[in-house]
Amino acid sequence: MSKIGVFICHCGENISATVDCERVAQELAKVEGVECAIDYKYMCSDPGQTIIKDAIREHHLDGVVVGACSPRMHEPTFRRACAEAGLNPYLCEIANLREHCSWVHEKGDATTNKAIDLVKMLVEKVKRNKPLESIKVPITKKALVIGGGIAGIQASLDIANAGHQVILVEKDPSIGGHMSQLSETFPTLDCSQCILTPRMVEVAQHPNITLYTYAELESLEGFIGNFTAKIRLKAKSVDYKKCTGCGACMQKCPQKKIPSEFNAGLGTRTAIYVPFPQAVPNKPVIDREHCNYYKRGKCKLCETACPTGAIEWDKEDEILTEQVGAIVVTTGFNVKGTDFFPEYGYGKYKDVITGLQFERLASASGPTFGEIRRPSDGTIPKKIVFIACAGSRDPAKGIPYCSKICCMYTAKHAMLYQHKVHDGESTVFYMDIRAGGKNYEEFVRRAIEEDHVNYVRGRVARVYEKDGKLIVKGVDTLLSGEQVEIEADMVVLATAGVANCGAEVLAQKMHISYDPYHFFAEAHPKLKPVETNTAGIFLAGACQAPKDIPETVGMASGAAVKVAGLFSNNELVREPLIAVVNRMPPPVFSTCVGCFMCQTACPYNAIEREEIKGRDGKVIKTVAKVNPGLCQGCGTCVAFCRSKSIDIQGYSNEQVFAEVMSLLNQ
Amino acid sequence: MNTTNSEFEPKIVAFVCNWCTYAGADLTGTSRLKYATNVKIVRFPCTGRIDFMLLLRAFAQGADGIIVSGCHPNDCHYTSGNFHARRRWITFRGLLDFMGIDVKRIQYSWVSAAEGAKWADVVNSTVANIRELGPYTEYKKVAEYLDKEDYNG
Ligand SMILES: Cc1cc2nc3c(=O)[nH]c(=O)nc-3n(C[C@H](O)[C@H](O)[C@H](O)COP(=O)(O)OP(=O)(O)OC[C@H]3O[C@@H](n4cnc5c(N)ncnc54)[C@H](O)[C@@H]3O)c2cc1C
Ligand code: SF4
Ligand code: SF4
Numbered sequence: 001m002s003k004i005g006v007f008i009c010h011c012g013e014n015i016s017a018t019v020d021c022e023r024v025a026q027e028l029a030k031v032e033g034v035e036c037a038i039d040y041k042y043m044c045s046d047p048g049q050t051i052i053k054d055a056i057r058e059h060h061l062d063g064v065v066v067g068a069c070s071p072r073m074h075e076p077t078f079r080r081a082c083a084e085a086g087l088n089p090y091l092c093e094i095a096n097l098r099e100h101c102s103w104v105h106e107k108g109d110a111t112t113n114k115a116i117d118l119v120k121m122l123v124e125k126v127k128r129n130k131p132l133e134s135i136k137v138p139i140t141k142k143a144l145v146i147g148g149g150i151a152g153i154q155a156s157l158d159i160a161n162a163g164h165q166v167i168l169v170e171k172d173p174s175i176g177g178h179m180s181q182l183s184e185t186f187p188t189l190d191c192s193q194c195i196l197t198p199r200m201v202e203v204a205q206h207p208n209i210t211l212y213t214y215a216e217l218e219s220l221e222g223f224i225g226n227f228t229a230k231i232r233l234k235a236k237s238v239d240y241k242k243c244t245g246c247g248a249c250m251q252k253c254p255q256k257k258i259p260s261e262f263n264a265g266l267g268t269r270t271a272i273y274v275p276f277p278q279a280v281p282n283k284p285v286i287d288r289e290h291c292n293y294y295k296r297g298k299c300k301l302c303e304t305a306c307p308t309g310a311i312e313w314d315k316e317d318e319i320l321t322e323q324v325g326a327i328v329v330t331t332g333f334n335v336k337g338t339d340f341f342p343e344y345g346y347g348k349y350k351d352v353i354t355g356l357q358f359e360r361l362a363s364a365s366g367p368t369f370g371e372i373r374r375p376s377d378g379t380i381p382k383k384i385v386f387i388a389c390a391g392s393r394d395p396a397k398g399i400p401y402c403s404k405i406c407c408m409y410t411a412k413h414a415m416l417y418q419h420k421v422h423d424g425e426s427t428v429f430y431m432d433i434r435a436g437g438k439n440y441e442e443f444v445r446r447a448i449e450e451d452h453v454n455y456v457r458g459r460v461a462r463v464y465e466k467d468g469k470l471i472v473k474g475v476d477t478l479l480s481g482e483q484v485e486i487e488a489d490m491v492v493l494a495t496a497g498v499a500n501c502g503a504e505v506l507a508q509k510m511h512i513s514y515d516p517y518h519f520f521a522e523a524h525p526k527l528k529p530v531e532t533n534t535a536g537i538f539l540a541g542a543c544q545a546p547k548d549i550p551e552t553v554g555m556a557s558g559a560a561v562k563v564a565g566l567f568s569n570n571e572l573v574r575e576p577l578i579a580v581v582n583r584m585p586p587p588v589f590s591t592c593v594g595c596f597m598c599q600t601a602c603p604y605n606a607i608e609r610e611e612i613k614g615r616d617g618k619v620i621k622t623v624a625k626v627n628p629g630l631c632q633g634c635g636t637c638v639a640f641c642r643s644k645s646i647d648i649q650g651y652s653n654e655q656v657f658a659e660v661m662s663l664l665n666q
Numbered sequence: 667m668n669t670t671n672s673e674f675e676p677k678i679v680a681f682v683c684n685w686c687t688y689a690g691a692d693l694t695g696t697s698r699l700k701y702a703t704n705v706k707i708v709r710f711p712c713t714g715r716i717d718f719m720l721l722l723r724a725f726a727q728g729a730d731g732i733i734v735s736g737c738h739p740n741d742c743h744y745t746s747g748n749f750h751a752r753r754r755w756i757t758f759r760g761l762l763d764f765m766g767i768d769v770k771r772i773q774y775s776w777v778s779a780a781e782g783a784k785w786a787d788v789v790n791s792t793v794a795n796i797r798e799l800g801p802y803t804e805y806k807k808v809a810e811y812l813d814k815e816d817y818n819g
Contacts, residue, residue: 070692099695100707110703117706533745577711603746634744635715639754651711659708660720663679664727
């Protein structure tokens with residue numbers, strides 16, 4: 001027999017103005033299992049809570065229903081009060097008599113009757129509530145950050161400065177990402193390297209950060225607070241303990257014509273290489289694909305040149321296992337190449353380049369030492385055309401979204417060009433100018449008004465070569481509606497920002513979702529922008545969608561705060577309103593038939609397989625098991641389970657069934 | 667079946683999710699918008715949690731109408747629970763036909779936490795529709811069927 005206490009709040013007059021609270025209490029007192037029913041002016045007040053606590057003690061109540069405002073307001077208050085009086089907080093339920101009754105109906109019997117029904121419904125529910133303990137999950141206070149661009153750098157530094165250990169994994173030989181390739185940055189035109197490289201060094205020197213470059217995530221298992229990450233350290237062929245970074249090897253390497261990734265293909269590098277002079281770490285790796293020794297078994301000139309004997313020919317990839325509590329994914333983005341645009345020259349005209357290549361031309365550390373020169377013949381272009389939205393906002397190209405950064409960097413490029421080539425003429429073809437951001441619109445206006453960049457609204461239909469010039473054909477859709485034809489020396493395409501190739505493979509390894517364009521998906525588009533659907537895995541930067549540096553850094557710090565918040569506790573305490581698969585004594589073990597429909601339903605990959613073994617170690621049965629670290633308590637699995645083996649605590653089949661029956665049998 | 671009956675007070679149960687429609691109905695309250703007293707809300711974490719067999723049970727026990735409401739597509743607190751619910755609803759509709767339950771007795775809708783006024787509309791229009799349809803007297807058939815199938819809730 002249950003002993004349930006019912007407490008009806010008048011909420012001043014908010015409830016009692018239309019609901020006869022006394023009658024509700026009187027009616028409830030008659031319900032089977034209700035031990036006492038009391039109404040009071042303000043249940044949530046101190047004296048109100050004391051009434052509840054006293055009743056729990058006096059009547060030895062095993063359940064409480066408070067008829068009051070929405071549970072979204074005071075459920076925690078009343079549950080706490082119950083706990084203080086020694087009643088398990090999950091044996092307390094709230095009937096919503098204010099928002100769902102007194103405020104939405106006129107005064108009268110019908111309203112009071114509805115209130116009675118609502119309280120009765122929760123009495124029936126509470127009779128079936130079970131005492132629950134909050135779930136405690138231990139936390140390994142070490143974070144894994146994947147990707148060493150500005151997002152990964154910022155997140156690592158923030159977490160490390162909060163006093164936690166960080167492992168930063170970068171697939172390239174150096175950290176820095178795209179930002180290290182940029183010349184100057186909008187909207188202030190400060191030199192990208194100057195603001196970035198100090199942070200790169202800080203990462204390398206931070207006592208709390210372990211940096212693994214030339215490394216990738218191999219596999220990931222576990223759940224929030226308790227991940228096991230396997231990291232592949234690709235063979236660098238150089239022993240970093242011995243290497244001093246003198247660079248003698250690179251000078252001797254006969255392979256000199258390999259297109260440099262750092263210079264976006266505009267410069268060259270050797271087979272043993274450091275991607276750029278400010279690289280962190282500033283030590284080389286051997287690119288085995290292009291190395292004479294690995295290709296043909298002969299050369300080893302670098303070994304001869306190396307004064308410390310650092311070259312390790314037989315080095316193999318290593319797999320490291322690390323335990324981490326949280327992960328921040330910061331693997332960034334990429335840009336489409338010119339070959340994606342047959343209409344703009346198929347990638348066959350050398351002087352049709354991408355915005356990223358323009359960055360390298362404009363950069364003091366680039367192949368032309370910051371002079372804008374044509375890749376074809378090294379002359380300075382006098383007429384240059386920038387094409388914005390190359391690929392972006394073009395459903396026909398499969399990229400319907402706006403890449404967000406191109407309007408701004410195109411304005412920057414045109415400006416930089418005008419600053420460097422005083423007698424040059426620049427034209428920007430654009431669809432719209434999207435310059436939403438602090439000082440962004442002003443920046444674009446400056447390009448137009450002070451630097452006299454010629455902005456033409458319209459799409460370019462075609463670019464072709466004629467007598468050594470690039471003919472750019474487009475339509476001015478804003479003013480004349482007429483065809484525009486420009487003879488240019490160079491064309492720069494602001495090619496769309498896209499997800500990294502292989503992003504979806506990485507997402508699958510981590511069990512996080514990705515959008516149709518393979519950018520990683522945040523848990524909620526508005527309220528959970530740095531979380532993923534998998535608890536404990538966070539996102540920052542352009543791996544989620546194209547974004548600029550300020551936004552990237554903000555997001556990285558946001559993700560770092562989430563990690564630091566998680567690590568501020570020794571245990572993760574979670575509401576126990578999660579799914580459980582039933583367990584029974586042998587020989588049944590569980591009614592679960594192992595169909596794993598629940599697994600296909602669960603948005604959080606919370607359902608695991610558990611093998612039930614006999615004494616002899618043989619598998620008797622494989623059943624579903626819910627990982628309490630991952631389950632968010634949506635209950636989707638419950639509706640999928642045909643054998644009714646999985647149920648959700650707090651909203652169990654028995655509870656909701658009792659509620660519905662109670663409503664209808666009145 | 668009797669048609670319009672002004673005396674008839676339909677019993678309607680609303681199965682709603684905690685994050686969107688329950689909160690939306692709270693907003694109806696804070697906005698003091700009035701609606702009929704016939705609808706009573708049962709709270710679920712997500713529409714994805716709703717086993718549609720429970721709807722049949724509700725009809726068997728004398729519900730005249732049912733509302734199922736959750737977050738709009740893409741707004742689900744749990745990202746995809748409402749898509750599962752929608753898919754289930756589409757299959758379930760076919761089954762309703764087969765069981766001889768008028769689809770019009772179930773109102774399937776999306777009400778967000780910001781749509782207090784929409785919740786009042788959904789309630790009022792459902793009550794009006796069910797009034798029009800009259801009391802649901804054929805539930806026994808369903809009940810018998812369920813008993814035969816030994817469905818245990
Ligand atoms: C042409 C151009 C000009 C721009 N100009 C500006 C500007 O002036 N101002 C501005 O604010 N923004 C500018 N941007 C945007 C800026 O580049 C981005 O905002 C910024 O680089 C995003 O940083 P990120 O760390 O998220 O990504 P990224 O810079 O792409 O860094 C990602 C890092 O992760 C690594 N990585 C990738 N995959 C893996 C993996 N699987 N495992 C391990 N590591 C991995 C990569 O090697 C890289 O180091 C420009 C962008 C372009 C294309
Ligand atoms: S062995 Fe390979 S890396 Fe070394 S110098 Fe020769 S080509 Fe370059
Ligand atoms: S309740 Fe939701 S999150 Fe938990 S196991 Fe079931 S489907 Fe997954």
